[in-house]
Amino acid sequence: MTTFDKVVKILVDYNDCDASEITMGTKFADLGLDSLDTVELVMNFEEEFGITIEMNEGLQTVGDVVKLIDSTQG
Amino acid sequence: MSFTIIGTGSKVPALVKTNEQLADLVETSDEWITTRTGIKQRHICTTESLADILYDAAASALDDAGTRADELDLIVCATIRGDYISPSLACVVQERLRASCPAFDINAACTGFIYALDVAEGYFARKKARKVLVLAAEAMSKTADWNDRATCVLFGDGAGAAVLAEGDDLLSIKLTAVGNTGALFIPHVGGNCPFVAVQSARPYLSMQGQDVYKFAVSSMCRDIQDVIKEAGIAKTDIAYVLPHQANIRIIDAAQKRLKIPQYKYISNIEKYGNTSAASIPLLLDEANRDGRFKCGDILVMSAFGGGFTTGACVIRWNR
Numbered sequence: 001m002t003t004f005d006k007v008v009k010i011l012v013d014y015n016d017c018d019a020s021e022i023t024m025g026t027k028f029a030d031l032g033l034d035s036l037d038t039v040e041l042v043m044n045f046e047e048e049f050g051i052t053i054e055m056n057e058g059l060q061t062v063g064d065v066v067k068l069i070d071s072t073q074g
Numbered sequence: 075m076s077f078t079i080i081g082t083g084s085k086v087p088a089l090v091k092t093n094e095q096l097a098d099l100v101e102t103s104d105e106w107i108t109t110r111t112g113i114k115q116r117h118i119c120t121t122e123s124l125a126d127i128l129y130d131a132a133a134s135a136l137d138d139a140g141t142r143a144d145e146l147d148l149i150v151c152a153t154i155r156g157d158y159i160s161p162s163l164a165c166v167v168q169e170r171l172r173a174s175c176p177a178f179d180i181n182a183a184c185t186g187f188i189y190a191l192d193v194a195e196g197y198f199a200r201k202k203a204r205k206v207l208v209l210a211a212e213a214m215s216k217t218a219d220w221n222d223r224a225t226c227v228l229f230g231d232g233a234g235a236a237v238l239a240e241g242d243d244l245l246s247i248k249l250t251a252v253g254n255t256g257a258l259f260i261p262h263v264g265g266n267c268p269f270v271a272v273q274s275a276r277p278y279l280s281m282q283g284q285d286v287y288k289f290a291v292s293s294m295c296r297d298i299q300d301v302i303k304e305a306g307i308a309k310t311d312i313a314y315v316l317p318h319q320a321n322i323r324i325i326d327a328a329q330k331r332l333k334i335p336q337y338k339y340i341s342n343i344e345k346y347g348n349t350s351a352a353s354i355p356l357l358l359d360e361a362n363r364d365g366r367f368k369c370g371d372i373l374v375m376s377a378f379g380g381g382f383t384t385g386a387c388v389i390r391w392n393r
Contacts, residue, residue, distance in 0.1 A: 036110060036323050039287045043327075055284040 003049075003066050003073070010044050011062070024063035045069060077191075077198050077206070078241025078392050081139025084234040084359035085130040086117035086346060093227070100223040107227050112322025116230030116347035118215045123157045125166045128211040128233040131359075132167055135207070138362070139237035147203035149177035150193050152186025152210040152351040154260070154380070155217055163211060173207070183258075184318050184379025185249070186210050186351030187234070188387055192247050194238050206238045212350035217260050219278035228321075229279075230347030234355020245305035245372070247387035248297055257285040258380040287324060290378045294328040297386035298376050305388040309334050311372050313391075314361065318377035319343040319353040328376075350379065367391045 001009075004024065012019050017031050028038050042053050045065060051072045058064055092115045093104035107113055119127070128151070136143060149164045149171075156163030156179060164177035182189035187210040197203040214229030258281045264274025294317065302309065315338050317325045322343050329336060340357050349356060354375050361367060369392060376386040 034110065035284055036287055036321075039284045040291075040327055043288060043291065055282075055288055 003069050004062070006048060007045065007062060007066055007069070010041065010048060014041060014044065022062060024061065024066060026062045027060055028062075029060070049073070075198050075201070075240060076195050076242055076244035077238040078243040079236050079389065080239045080393070081135045081137070081141065081237035082235065082355065082359040082362045083131040083134030083136070083138060084232065084352070084356045085127040085134065086230070086232045086349075086356070087119040087122045087127055089118045089120045090115050091118055096227055100220070100226060102223045102227055110321070110323070111228060112341075112343050113228065113347045114344040117232060119213045119231045124153070124155075124211050124213045124231075124233070125157050125163060125170065127231070128163065128167050128209055128235070129170045131211070131233040131235040131355075132171060132207060132209060135235035135237050135359075136171070139239075141205055141237050143171040143173040145205050146173045146175045146207050148175050148194070148197055148206045149173060150190045150206065150208055151177070151179045152182060152190045152208075153179055153212055154181050154183055154186075154350065155213065164209065167209065182249075182351070182379065182383045182385070183381055184320060184348070184350045184353065185377040185381070185383040185385045186379070187354045188247070188375060188377050188385030189249055189383065191244070191387060192249055192385070195244055195247065198238070198240055204240055208236045208238060208355075210234050210351035210355050212352050214279075214348065214350055217277075217279050219276070222278070224283070225279055225281055228348050230349050232346055232349035232352040232356050234352045234359055236355055236358065241392065243390040243392050245307070245388040245390060246301045247385070248301050248304070249385045250293070250297070250383070252289075252382045252384075254289075254382045257282045257289070257382065260380070287321070289382055290320065290324045291327045291331070293378045293384040294324065294376050295331045297384055298328070298332055298334075298374055301374065301386045301388050307372060307388065312338055312374050313368070313371035314366075314373050315339045316354055316357045316361075316373055316375045318379070319346065319357065320348045320378075353377075367393070369393060
Protein backbone atom coordinates (compact mmCIF):
# COMPACT_ATOMS: atom_id res chain seq x y z
CA MET A 1 0.00 0.00 0.00
CA THR A 2 1.27 3.47 -0.81
CA THR A 3 1.32 6.26 1.75
CA PHE A 4 -1.69 7.78 -0.03
CA ASP A 5 -3.63 4.50 0.24
CA LYS A 6 -2.85 4.17 3.97
CA VAL A 7 -3.89 7.78 4.60
CA VAL A 8 -7.15 7.23 2.71
CA LYS A 9 -7.87 4.09 4.73
CA ILE A 10 -7.34 5.98 8.00
CA LEU A 11 -9.64 8.76 6.76
CA VAL A 12 -12.35 6.30 5.77
CA ASP A 13 -12.08 4.47 9.11
CA TYR A 14 -12.37 7.79 10.94
CA ASN A 15 -15.05 9.52 8.95
CA ASP A 16 -16.93 6.92 6.93
CA CYS A 17 -16.27 8.99 3.82
CA ASP A 18 -16.12 7.63 0.28
CA ALA A 19 -12.58 6.48 -0.57
CA SER A 20 -13.14 6.87 -4.31
CA GLU A 21 -13.78 10.60 -3.87
CA ILE A 22 -10.49 11.32 -2.11
CA THR A 23 -7.57 12.75 -4.08
CA MET A 24 -4.28 14.40 -3.14
CA GLY A 25 -6.06 17.73 -3.48
CA THR A 26 -8.94 16.88 -1.13
CA LYS A 27 -9.17 19.32 1.78
CA PHE A 28 -9.95 17.92 5.23
CA ALA A 29 -12.48 20.72 5.67
CA ASP A 30 -14.34 19.49 2.58
CA LEU A 31 -14.71 16.10 4.23
CA GLY A 32 -16.62 17.76 7.06
CA LEU A 33 -13.64 17.58 9.41
CA ASP A 34 -12.97 20.44 11.82
CA SER A 35 -9.68 21.57 13.34
CA LEU A 36 -9.89 19.04 16.18
CA ASP A 37 -10.67 16.18 13.78
CA THR A 38 -7.47 17.14 11.93
CA VAL A 39 -5.47 16.71 15.14
CA GLU A 40 -7.08 13.33 15.78
CA LEU A 41 -6.24 12.20 12.26
CA VAL A 42 -2.67 13.43 12.63
CA MET A 43 -2.40 11.35 15.81
CA ASN A 44 -3.70 8.33 13.87
CA PHE A 45 -1.16 8.98 11.10
CA GLU A 46 1.59 9.24 13.72
CA GLU A 47 0.61 5.87 15.17
CA GLU A 48 0.36 4.21 11.74
CA PHE A 49 3.66 5.52 10.40
CA GLY A 50 5.63 5.65 13.66
CA ILE A 51 6.48 9.35 13.32
CA THR A 52 5.83 12.63 15.13
CA ILE A 53 4.01 15.39 13.30
CA GLU A 54 3.89 19.00 14.53
CA MET A 55 0.51 20.63 14.17
CA ASN A 56 0.76 23.53 11.75
CA GLU A 57 -1.46 25.35 9.32
CA GLY A 58 0.25 23.66 6.36
CA LEU A 59 -1.81 20.49 6.86
CA GLN A 60 -4.90 21.43 4.88
CA THR A 61 -5.12 18.69 2.23
CA VAL A 62 -4.54 14.96 1.94
CA GLY A 63 -1.56 15.77 -0.29
CA ASP A 64 0.03 17.94 2.43
CA VAL A 65 -0.06 15.01 4.84
CA VAL A 66 1.17 12.43 2.29
CA LYS A 67 4.14 14.64 1.34
CA LEU A 68 4.99 15.23 4.99
CA ILE A 69 4.88 11.52 5.82
CA ASP A 70 6.93 10.59 2.74
CA SER A 71 9.58 13.14 3.71
CA THR A 72 10.10 11.39 7.06
CA GLN A 73 10.34 7.88 5.62
CA GLY A 74 13.97 7.34 4.76
CA MET B 75 0.76 6.59 54.96
CA SER B 76 -1.23 8.54 52.40
CA PHE B 77 -4.76 9.80 52.87
CA THR B 78 -8.45 9.04 52.54
CA ILE B 79 -11.16 11.44 51.33
CA ILE B 80 -13.65 12.07 54.13
CA GLY B 81 -15.68 14.90 52.64
CA THR B 82 -16.32 16.81 49.42
CA GLY B 83 -17.91 20.13 48.51
CA SER B 84 -18.43 22.35 45.50
CA LYS B 85 -20.08 25.58 44.48
CA VAL B 86 -20.67 27.54 41.29
CA PRO B 87 -21.84 31.15 40.97
CA ALA B 88 -25.49 31.91 40.28
CA LEU B 89 -25.45 33.38 36.75
CA VAL B 90 -25.79 30.83 33.95
CA LYS B 91 -25.13 31.70 30.33
CA THR B 92 -26.13 29.24 27.64
CA ASN B 93 -24.42 28.99 24.27
CA GLU B 94 -27.36 30.78 22.64
CA GLN B 95 -27.04 33.65 25.08
CA LEU B 96 -23.34 33.99 24.32
CA ALA B 97 -24.16 34.03 20.61
CA ASP B 98 -25.90 37.36 21.29
CA LEU B 99 -22.60 38.70 22.62
CA VAL B 100 -19.90 37.21 20.37
CA GLU B 101 -20.03 35.71 16.92
CA THR B 102 -20.56 32.06 17.80
CA SER B 103 -23.30 29.45 17.82
CA ASP B 104 -24.63 26.68 20.00
CA GLU B 105 -23.77 24.25 17.20
CA TRP B 106 -20.11 25.39 16.98
CA ILE B 107 -19.58 25.26 20.75
CA THR B 108 -21.41 21.98 21.30
CA THR B 109 -19.75 20.06 18.46
CA ARG B 110 -16.29 21.30 19.35
CA THR B 111 -16.47 20.97 23.12
CA GLY B 112 -19.68 19.44 24.49
CA ILE B 113 -20.36 22.61 26.52
CA LYS B 114 -23.98 23.86 26.62
CA GLN B 115 -23.75 26.43 29.42
CA ARG B 116 -21.43 27.85 32.02
CA HIS B 117 -21.68 29.70 35.39
CA ILE B 118 -20.13 33.13 35.72
CA CYS B 119 -19.28 35.24 38.79
CA THR B 120 -21.10 38.55 38.81
CA THR B 121 -21.24 39.84 42.38
CA GLU B 122 -19.62 36.76 43.90
CA SER B 123 -15.89 36.81 44.59
CA LEU B 124 -13.95 33.62 44.02
CA ALA B 125 -13.48 33.42 47.79
CA ASP B 126 -17.27 33.56 48.22
CA ILE B 127 -17.91 30.43 46.19
CA LEU B 128 -14.82 28.68 47.48
CA TYR B 129 -15.82 29.35 51.08
CA ASP B 130 -19.19 27.70 50.39
CA ALA B 131 -17.48 24.71 48.77
CA ALA B 132 -15.08 24.40 51.71
CA ALA B 133 -17.81 24.72 54.34
CA SER B 134 -19.83 22.10 52.51
CA ALA B 135 -16.86 19.71 52.41
CA LEU B 136 -16.11 20.22 56.11
CA ASP B 137 -19.75 19.54 56.92
CA ASP B 138 -19.71 16.39 54.77
CA ALA B 139 -16.57 15.29 56.59
CA GLY B 140 -17.87 16.07 60.07
CA THR B 141 -14.70 18.12 60.56
CA ARG B 142 -14.40 21.54 62.19
CA ALA B 143 -12.23 24.20 60.57
CA ASP B 144 -10.08 24.41 63.70
CA GLU B 145 -9.13 20.75 63.27
CA LEU B 146 -7.37 21.44 59.97
CA ASP B 147 -3.58 21.13 59.86
CA LEU B 148 -3.17 22.51 56.34
CA ILE B 149 -5.08 24.28 53.59
CA VAL B 150 -3.74 23.95 50.03
CA CYS B 151 -5.57 25.79 47.26
CA ALA B 152 -5.05 25.24 43.54
CA THR B 153 -5.76 28.39 41.57
CA ILE B 154 -4.14 30.54 38.89
CA ARG B 155 -5.95 33.70 39.87
CA GLY B 156 -7.39 34.42 43.30
CA ASP B 157 -9.29 37.60 44.07
CA TYR B 158 -5.95 39.02 45.25
CA ILE B 159 -2.39 38.46 44.13
CA SER B 160 -1.81 38.53 47.87
CA PRO B 161 -3.08 37.29 50.27
CA SER B 162 -3.39 33.84 48.72
CA LEU B 163 -6.88 32.52 48.10
CA ALA B 164 -6.08 29.82 50.68
CA CYS B 165 -5.43 32.52 53.31
CA VAL B 166 -8.55 34.48 52.42
CA VAL B 167 -10.65 31.33 52.86
CA GLN B 168 -8.70 30.33 56.00
CA GLU B 169 -9.69 33.65 57.54
CA ARG B 170 -13.37 33.16 56.72
CA LEU B 171 -13.39 29.55 57.90
CA ARG B 172 -11.63 30.63 61.12
CA ALA B 173 -9.06 27.91 60.63
CA SER B 174 -5.63 28.44 62.14
CA CYS B 175 -3.34 26.25 60.06
CA PRO B 176 -0.76 27.04 57.38
CA ALA B 177 -2.37 27.93 54.08
CA PHE B 178 -0.96 28.47 50.60
CA ASP B 179 -1.89 28.47 46.93
CA ILE B 180 -0.33 26.39 44.22
CA ASN B 181 -0.50 27.11 40.51
CA ALA B 182 -0.52 24.08 38.24
CA ALA B 183 -3.30 25.46 36.06
CA CYS B 184 -5.98 22.87 35.27
CA THR B 185 -3.88 20.11 36.84
CA GLY B 186 -3.90 22.01 40.15
CA PHE B 187 -6.19 19.70 42.12
CA ILE B 188 -4.05 16.64 41.41
CA TYR B 189 -0.86 18.58 42.20
CA ALA B 190 -2.53 19.67 45.47
CA LEU B 191 -3.40 16.05 46.35
CA ASP B 192 0.27 15.19 45.83
CA VAL B 193 1.33 18.05 48.08
CA ALA B 194 -1.12 16.85 50.74
CA GLU B 195 0.21 13.30 50.51
CA GLY B 196 3.65 14.62 51.39
CA TYR B 197 2.33 16.23 54.58
CA PHE B 198 0.65 12.99 55.62
CA ALA B 199 3.76 10.98 54.80
CA ARG B 200 5.90 13.28 56.96
CA LYS B 201 3.27 12.99 59.71
CA LYS B 202 2.83 16.76 59.70
CA ALA B 203 -0.92 16.62 59.16
CA ARG B 204 -3.93 14.61 60.21
CA LYS B 205 -6.57 16.68 58.43
CA VAL B 206 -5.96 18.61 55.22
CA LEU B 207 -8.35 20.78 53.25
CA VAL B 208 -7.60 20.66 49.52
CA LEU B 209 -9.28 23.42 47.54
CA ALA B 210 -9.47 24.27 43.85
CA ALA B 211 -11.18 27.35 42.46
CA GLU B 212 -11.12 29.40 39.31
CA ALA B 213 -12.97 32.35 37.86
CA MET B 214 -11.79 31.71 34.30
CA SER B 215 -14.31 34.30 33.15
CA LYS B 216 -11.84 36.89 34.45
CA THR B 217 -8.90 35.54 32.45
CA ALA B 218 -10.69 35.00 29.15
CA ASP B 219 -10.67 37.62 26.43
CA TRP B 220 -14.38 38.24 25.89
CA ASN B 221 -13.59 39.69 22.46
CA ASP B 222 -12.10 36.35 21.35
CA ARG B 223 -15.02 34.15 20.31
CA ALA B 224 -12.79 31.09 20.02
CA THR B 225 -11.81 31.01 23.70
CA CYS B 226 -14.26 32.95 25.89
CA VAL B 227 -16.95 30.32 25.30
CA LEU B 228 -14.80 27.46 26.62
CA PHE B 229 -14.59 28.38 30.27
CA GLY B 230 -16.74 28.73 33.37
CA ASP B 231 -16.32 29.59 37.03
CA GLY B 232 -16.43 27.14 39.92
CA ALA B 233 -14.93 25.86 43.15
CA GLY B 234 -14.37 22.44 44.68
CA ALA B 235 -13.06 21.12 47.97
CA ALA B 236 -12.04 17.85 49.59
CA VAL B 237 -11.21 17.08 53.21
CA LEU B 238 -8.46 14.49 53.59
CA ALA B 239 -7.64 12.45 56.67
CA GLU B 240 -4.89 9.91 57.33
CA GLY B 241 -5.45 6.71 55.42
CA ASP B 242 -4.25 4.41 52.66
CA ASP B 243 -6.59 5.22 49.84
CA LEU B 244 -4.24 7.03 47.47
CA LEU B 245 -3.08 4.03 45.45
CA SER B 246 -0.88 5.94 43.00
CA ILE B 247 -0.23 9.46 41.82
CA LYS B 248 1.82 10.96 39.01
CA LEU B 249 2.65 14.54 38.09
CA THR B 250 4.47 15.83 35.02
CA ALA B 251 5.46 19.16 33.55
CA VAL B 252 6.59 19.94 30.01
CA GLY B 253 7.34 23.64 29.89
CA ASN B 254 5.53 25.23 26.95
CA THR B 255 4.61 28.88 27.25
CA GLY B 256 3.57 29.48 23.65
CA ALA B 257 0.75 26.96 23.50
CA LEU B 258 -1.26 28.26 26.47
CA PHE B 259 -0.56 31.39 28.46
CA ILE B 260 -2.12 34.27 30.39
CA PRO B 261 0.25 37.24 30.88
CA HIS B 262 0.23 38.98 34.24
CA VAL B 263 -0.92 42.54 34.85
CA GLY B 264 1.66 45.22 34.10
CA GLY B 265 1.67 47.71 36.96
CA ASN B 266 2.72 51.35 36.53
CA CYS B 267 6.45 51.36 37.26
CA PRO B 268 8.04 54.17 35.19
CA PHE B 269 11.29 52.24 34.65
CA VAL B 270 9.82 49.22 32.89
CA ALA B 271 11.15 49.20 29.34
CA VAL B 272 8.81 46.68 27.74
CA GLN B 273 5.18 47.02 26.90
CA SER B 274 2.79 45.04 29.11
CA ALA B 275 1.01 42.22 27.36
CA ARG B 276 -2.77 42.05 27.56
CA PRO B 277 -3.66 39.90 30.57
CA TYR B 278 -5.93 37.51 28.69
CA LEU B 279 -5.77 33.84 27.85
CA SER B 280 -4.12 32.82 24.61
CA MET B 281 -4.23 29.24 23.38
CA GLN B 282 -3.06 27.16 20.40
CA GLY B 283 -6.05 24.81 20.39
CA GLN B 284 -4.66 22.08 18.19
CA ASP B 285 -1.38 21.84 20.13
CA VAL B 286 -3.21 21.69 23.44
CA TYR B 287 -5.64 19.07 22.14
CA LYS B 288 -2.85 16.84 20.86
CA PHE B 289 -0.86 17.17 24.05
CA ALA B 290 -3.93 16.53 26.19
CA VAL B 291 -5.07 13.36 24.44
CA SER B 292 -1.65 11.73 24.45
CA SER B 293 -0.88 12.73 28.06
CA MET B 294 -4.22 11.56 29.36
CA CYS B 295 -3.73 8.13 27.75
CA ARG B 296 -0.18 7.76 28.97
CA ASP B 297 -0.83 9.04 32.51
CA ILE B 298 -3.87 6.86 33.12
CA GLN B 299 -1.99 3.79 31.92
CA ASP B 300 0.94 4.68 34.18
CA VAL B 301 -1.07 5.22 37.35
CA ILE B 302 -3.16 2.10 36.83
CA LYS B 303 0.04 0.08 36.44
CA GLU B 304 1.64 1.69 39.48
CA ALA B 305 -1.45 1.00 41.56
CA GLY B 306 -1.30 -2.63 40.49
CA ILE B 307 -4.87 -2.69 39.23
CA ALA B 308 -6.53 -3.74 36.00
CA LYS B 309 -8.77 -1.54 33.82
CA THR B 310 -11.65 -3.78 34.86
CA ASP B 311 -11.08 -2.80 38.52
CA ILE B 312 -11.84 0.84 37.75
CA ALA B 313 -15.28 2.00 38.86
CA TYR B 314 -15.10 5.56 37.53
CA VAL B 315 -12.81 7.83 35.56
CA LEU B 316 -12.93 11.52 36.53
CA PRO B 317 -11.16 13.40 33.72
CA HIS B 318 -10.50 17.12 33.71
CA GLN B 319 -13.48 18.70 31.93
CA ALA B 320 -11.77 20.79 29.27
CA ASN B 321 -13.36 19.39 26.15
CA ILE B 322 -15.49 16.30 25.71
CA ARG B 323 -13.68 15.47 22.48
CA ILE B 324 -10.37 15.20 24.31
CA ILE B 325 -11.98 12.86 26.83
CA ASP B 326 -13.61 10.78 24.08
CA ALA B 327 -10.41 10.57 22.03
CA ALA B 328 -8.48 9.34 25.08
CA GLN B 329 -11.29 6.95 26.04
CA LYS B 330 -11.22 5.30 22.60
CA ARG B 331 -7.48 4.78 22.80
CA LEU B 332 -7.53 3.56 26.42
CA LYS B 333 -10.46 1.22 25.83
CA ILE B 334 -11.97 1.86 29.25
CA PRO B 335 -15.74 1.63 28.76
CA GLN B 336 -17.53 4.95 28.17
CA TYR B 337 -20.06 4.32 30.97
CA LYS B 338 -17.29 4.57 33.57
CA TYR B 339 -16.53 8.19 32.61
CA ILE B 340 -18.18 10.88 34.72
CA SER B 341 -18.83 14.14 32.94
CA ASN B 342 -20.51 17.48 33.62
CA ILE B 343 -18.84 19.72 31.07
CA GLU B 344 -22.18 20.45 29.42
CA LYS B 345 -23.23 22.35 32.57
CA TYR B 346 -20.04 24.08 33.65
CA GLY B 347 -17.55 24.40 30.80
CA ASN B 348 -13.87 24.27 31.68
CA THR B 349 -13.51 25.41 35.30
CA SER B 350 -9.75 24.75 35.36
CA ALA B 351 -8.53 23.13 38.60
CA ALA B 352 -12.05 23.12 40.04
CA SER B 353 -13.34 20.73 37.40
CA ILE B 354 -12.31 17.45 39.03
CA PRO B 355 -13.44 18.26 42.60
CA LEU B 356 -16.71 19.57 41.12
CA LEU B 357 -17.19 16.20 39.41
CA LEU B 358 -16.17 14.37 42.57
CA ASP B 359 -18.62 16.27 44.77
CA GLU B 360 -21.55 15.86 42.38
CA ALA B 361 -20.91 12.14 42.11
CA ASN B 362 -20.55 11.85 45.89
CA ARG B 363 -23.83 13.69 46.47
CA ASP B 364 -25.81 11.72 43.90
CA GLY B 365 -24.89 8.54 45.73
CA ARG B 366 -23.26 6.66 42.89
CA PHE B 367 -20.05 5.82 44.72
CA LYS B 368 -19.89 2.57 46.66
CA CYS B 369 -17.38 1.92 49.43
CA GLY B 370 -14.31 0.38 47.79
CA ASP B 371 -14.87 1.97 44.37
CA ILE B 372 -11.63 2.67 42.52
CA LEU B 373 -11.55 6.18 41.01
CA VAL B 374 -9.06 7.34 38.38
CA MET B 375 -8.50 11.08 37.99
CA SER B 376 -6.57 12.62 35.11
CA ALA B 377 -5.84 16.24 34.21
CA PHE B 378 -3.65 18.42 31.98
CA GLY B 379 -3.25 22.15 31.73
CA GLY B 380 -1.14 25.23 31.22
CA GLY B 381 2.52 24.74 31.98
CA PHE B 382 2.15 22.35 30.39
CA THR B 383 1.31 20.31 33.47
CA THR B 384 -0.32 16.90 33.71
CA GLY B 385 -1.29 14.61 36.54
CA ALA B 386 -3.24 11.47 37.31
CA CYS B 387 -4.03 9.38 40.34
CA VAL B 388 -5.89 6.31 41.52
CA ILE B 389 -7.94 6.74 44.70
CA ARG B 390 -10.05 4.22 46.57
CA TRP B 391 -13.38 5.68 47.70
CA ASN B 392 -13.72 4.46 51.26
CA ARG B 393 -17.03 5.83 52.56
